Amino acid sequence: METRNSNGLDQFCASLDERPGLSILDLSGANQSTISFITGHGHRLYSDDFLLQLDTCFGDGDPYESQTNPVKVQEFLGSALDFGGDMFDGALVWDVLEHLTPPLLNTVVNRLRNLLRPGASLLAVFHAEERKDLVPSYSYRIQDHRTIAMAPRGRRRLAQYFNNRSLEKLFQDFHSVKFFLTRDALREVIVKR
Amino acid sequence: MWNRRKDEPSAPLPTPGAPTKSELAKEGIPMSTLPSRIAEPHHDLIRGNAVLGKSVIVKGQIVSREDLTIDGEVEGTVELQEHRLTVGPNGRVRATVKAREVVVLGTVHGNIETSDKIDIRKEAKLVGDIKTARIVIEDGAYFKGNIDIVRSEPSRTAVPAPKPQAVASTPSANAPALAAGAGDSKR
Numbered sequence: 001m002e003t004r005n006s007n008g009l010d011q012f013c014a015s016l017d018e019r020p021g022l023s024i025l026d027l028s029g030a031n032q033s034t035i036s037f038i039t040g041h042g043h044r045l046y047s048d049d050f051l052l053q054l055d056t057c058f059g060d061g062d063p064y065e066s067q068t069n070p071v072k073v074q075e076f077l078g079s080a081l082d083f084g085g086d087m088f089d090g091a092l093v094w095d096v097l098e099h100l101t102p103p104l105l106n107t108v109v110n111r112l113r114n115l116l117r118p119g120a121s122l123l124a125v126f127h128a129e130e131r132k133d134l135v136p137s138y139s140y141r142i143q144d145h146r147t148i149a150m151a152p153r154g155r156r157r158l159a160q161y162f163n164n165r166s167l168e169k170l171f172q173d174f175h176s177v178k179f180f181l182t183r184d185a186l187r188e189v190i191v192k193r
Numbered sequence: 194m195w196n197r198r199k200d201e202p203s204a205p206l207p208t209p210g211a212p213t214k215s216e217l218a219k220e221g222i223p224m225s226t227l228p229s230r231i232a233e234p235h236h237d238l239i240r241g242n243a244v245l246g247k248s249v250i251v252k253g254q255i256v257s258r259e260d261l262t263i264d265g266e267v268e269g270t271v272e273l274q275e276h277r278l279t280v281g282p283n284g285r286v287r288a289t290v291k292a293r294e295v296v297v298l299g300t301v302h303g304n305i306e307t308s309d310k311i312d313i314r315k316e317a318k319l320v321g322d323i324k325t326a327r328i329v330i331e332d333g334a335y336f337k338g339n340i341d342i343v344r345s346e347p348s349r350t351a352v353p354a355p356k357p358q359a360v361a362s363t364p365s366a367n368a369p370a371l372a373a374g375a376g377d378s379k380r
Contacts, residue, residue: 030336
């Protein structure tokens with residue numbers, strides 16, 4: 001399992017220290033490390049494995065072609081992004097948005113925006129370079145406020161490549177977008193609702 | 194006169210602490226060939242674990258005053274306030290659960306509340322909200338839901354009852370046969 005320092009996570013965690021009892025959403029799948037970190041700071045954590053939900057709904061055939069099927073899209077939104085009316089003070093989205101084709105991507109980003117309370121932060125990770133081949137996929141685990149452990153979980157093809165401009169456009173309905181340059185091939189983005 | 198004759202086979206040594214036949218005879222206690230059940234609780238009480246096997250289906254309310262293992266199918270509510278619930282690898286629970294401790298190896302759909310700990314093993318699948326003091330989740334386990342850690346306040350932490358003081362040397366009428374037998378040997 002590789003680990004990396006994360007300025008984006010550091011920024012995200014700064015908002016966790018504002019007050020206890022926040023409600024945080026983590027889409028990387030439940031893991032001991034993130035659970036211990038978030039709950040250790042006195043917060044509630046909602047965990048789900050977004051990529052697993054994606055594969056379950058769209059896994060047959062070409063997943064990106066399936067993502068245009070409106071029936072499957074509704075089924076997916078109902079299973080992956082329905083939290084019974086709960087709102088969140090922060091969202092750890094990690095790299096899941098890279099695996100959504102444009103119509104579904106915009107729907108998911110809008111849904112996430114509506115799930116976040118004003119002032120809430122969202123942390124997302126994108127590849128910094130365009131890649132046509134399969135890229136490694138990870139389960140992201142918070143070790144401390146600056147360190148992420150990345151457990152490999154196979155390889156996936158990216159739905160599309162994002163540069164800074166396309167990311168600004170993607171999150172245009174949010175209050176602010178902040179980019180963090182990293183030394184590796186990943187770009188971290190903190191978005192404020 | 195009291196020496197054992199050399200050609201006599203030596204009697205088997207008594208189990209340390211166990212009353213001898215002669216001691217039991219003096220006390221008038223029947224010398225049954227079956228092992229004494231005076232100080233031996235029933236095996237189920239020692240284990241304290243009820244089991245619903247994998248072919249059992251229960252729909253309704255389960256309340257248990259002992260540890261419970263579910264390896265079958267349960268729908269409804271499960272309540273074990275001071276005990277542990279284990280959902281076995283074949284267990285399929287669709288219920289609200291309240292227990293001191295829960296161990297999940299199978300499938301649970303429903304909210305779980307524990308006063309101590311929840312342990313989600315790697316083959317488990319749990320969908321529902323968790324309210325607990327501690328949580329352990331293995332890699333490979335699937336969990337979807339809220340996690341709320343509720344730690345008990347220091348004032349509510351159970352203080353172990355003080356151990357009883359040693360009783361005075363004079364044996365009481367209720368003293369077990371062993372103590373009485375040991376006393377008799379000194380006469």
